[in-house]
Amino acid sequence: MDMIVTPTGRLQGELQALSSKNYTTRYLLAAALAEGTSTILYPAHSEDGEAMRRCIRDLGAVVEEDAEKIVIRGFGRHPKPVKELNVGNAGAVLRFILSIAALLPEEVTFVNAYPQSLGKRPHDDLIVALQSMGVEIEHNGGKLPITLKGGKPRGGKIRVSGSVSSQFLSSLLFLTPLLDEDSEIEVLHDLKSKVVIGQTLEVLRQAGIVVEASDDLMHYRVPGKQQYRAQTYTVQGDYPGSAAVLAAAAVTDSDVKLHRLMEDSKQGERAVVDVLRAMNVPLTHENGTVHVRGNGRMTAGEFDGDEFTDGVLAMVAASVFAEGTSRFYNVENLRYKECDRITDYLAELRKAGANVEEKRDEIIVHGRPEGVEGGVEIDAHFDHRVIMALTVVGLRAAKPIRIRDAHHVAKSYPQYFDHLKALGANVEWVQEEK
Template sequence: MDVIVRPTPSLQGEIGALSSKNYTTRYLLTAALADGKSTIYYPAHSEDSDAMRRCIADLGAVLEEDDEKIVITGFGSHPRSVKELNVGNAGAVLRFLMAIASLCPDVTFVNTYPDSLGKRPHDDLIDALGQLGVKVDHREGKLPIRIQGGQAKGGKIQVSGSVSSQYLSALLFLTPLLEKDSEIEVLHDLKSKVVVGQTLEVLQEAGIVIHASDDYMSFRVPGRQSYQPRTYTVQGDYPGSAAVLAAAAVTNSDVTIHRLKEQSKQGERAIVDVLRMMEVPLTHENDTVVVKGNGRLKAIEFDGDAATDAVLAMVAAAVFAEGTSRFYNVENLRYKECDRITDYLNELSKAGARVEERQAEIIVHGRPEGVEGGVEINAHFDHRVIMALTVVGLRAQKPLLIKDAHHVAKSYPQYFDHLTTLGASVEWVK
């Protein structure tokens, strides 16, 4: 389905942040890898987290869920033998489970999104699993991918971090369960180090011991460990909330978002600091952010590597800032559900924004007077692009029609409901 976003001069009201997708998927996995029952309070419901639910159930976990929590009886280090797993369009879920599938004799990950996840490469993780003795059949690093496991023992592993930190996180979930101790060396640069910190935080909560260097470029992982059953509480999600905060920043607003932890390890927490740098009036106290936007913003320069999933929302805000903004160190945006630099900037240009791209940079020449709009936008089946383009539509002079906007459900199914609650003029159309 498509959505029409009409110019909306003001937003007002309160919402609770949805639960973090990143933490939910990690807690679901650690609960599945434990022997016994774990409880997760306030788990996220999105296409990604639901893909993890579905796959760990296929691998033998038992899930019981109500409106507040999910109770998971895990399979420990012995997942059920299955022939196929379908992660949908969830890249992180695929990569984490490719590692865990090496505990199984023979699993094929099928390709149901050939135009999105099916185009994304996973060579660096495939190479690392090969070093553990895992046989992987693939199509030039892409889905479908067949894992023939059961032989991994641990040892020395090298993995590139230059494309994604998810390959490293996948190995960190797997190696504690192996017979031998492991040493993991990260080659080249490591993208999104903050997200590795989230993985290590969750592993520690699950009773797993990992010795990490200060720069996260090398790890010692004792083998023969066991994940412990635990009770987890999922914190609010900054990546999704970034788009709502940006929407409040570019309009006349009085918007409150609850459940945004001030000391969170989510790198996208930087959206609060970035909006402050843009001179947006806001407060962040007692895990609550209040934005009283006046539509006036100042241009900034920002290193986006630690806040990857909030950069598109920041760029959307910068479209209306006074001056030229620069977002650098963001090349890994090119390797997401779509090329979030070229594809996103092409659509922004259609709407009337003045933007330029470099290989690892986004340049935005702000238009405080607003953009023309009045066009049809291709969101490239990408939830982050959909959310960010919606922000632009609120300040356009004419409505934007965003194609296939239902793909926002990948991470934030309630996104348009929340915006409507705050007064945004959006309409679903077939």
């Protein structure tokens, strides 16, 4: 399905923020790794969450759910043998489950269901780390399909690169407490998205797992023979998805409130509130509610994008209409997502009329407060974050834009367009042209 986004002058209303996808996937995995029954309250409903639920079911977890909760009876350190696992287009789910599948005694293959998206993403760094732990793996140049031959992973001294993604480290942090040996994990080179590792460590602590982390998050000591504790988890509101709604409110005349966004959240994308504030967007953040009274006027700034990776595209969209030149630096890891979120995204912004340029690890936006022309069809590149961010631009364009394959927004935020429509946005689904 395609989405027609028509320029919209005003947004107004209140929304309950989407539940956090990142926390939901981590809680699902922690619950599956426990022996006993856990409950997850207010889980996110997204394609990523569906992929994680499907995989843990295939591995032997019993999963029951209703509108408000998911109840899981876990498999502990003994997942059920399975021939194939399908993670859909969910990179984090692939990487997390890849380590857990190393516990299987028999061969398992991760299939390539999205060759044009996840199928192009590299996973070499995690594969190399698992191979060093005695796991035999066949792969396609670090990409799907990936087959684990079965065996018993060993703890000990483990090295993993963090220069492409922090998800490789998170994956090992979920696995190593279950091993017989103690483990020491050293992160090589750089560590992208350190704030997301904070979320992983928080979930592990809640699950009763002990991990000693250095202050710089580059070294870890993980005692072996630990057990995940079955318990109840409550999922907080999601900043990455909310970033696009906040950006939409910022670029329009608006009076918008988003609830369930904790001020002290460990989600790095919480920083988008500070970014918008630095761009002189009128807003307050109190008692878990962000209140934006947008007037469409913003000023440019310079921001370290590694602090709010999944909010960068939405903030770039807002800066398209800011006075001056904005710079988002330290964002190279955006190139290794569902698409190249620098080159591919900026190509679509240019089609809409934005003045943007790229460097290897930077996005530079020369703002156009007068707005952009629009009136074009643009490619979503099967990427939910690209879809949400391009919608923000369409709300402020002179002419409507058509976003192809916009249904892929469901990967993280199925209700995104419903929520925007509830605020008054002029958005309409149309069938793809054959």
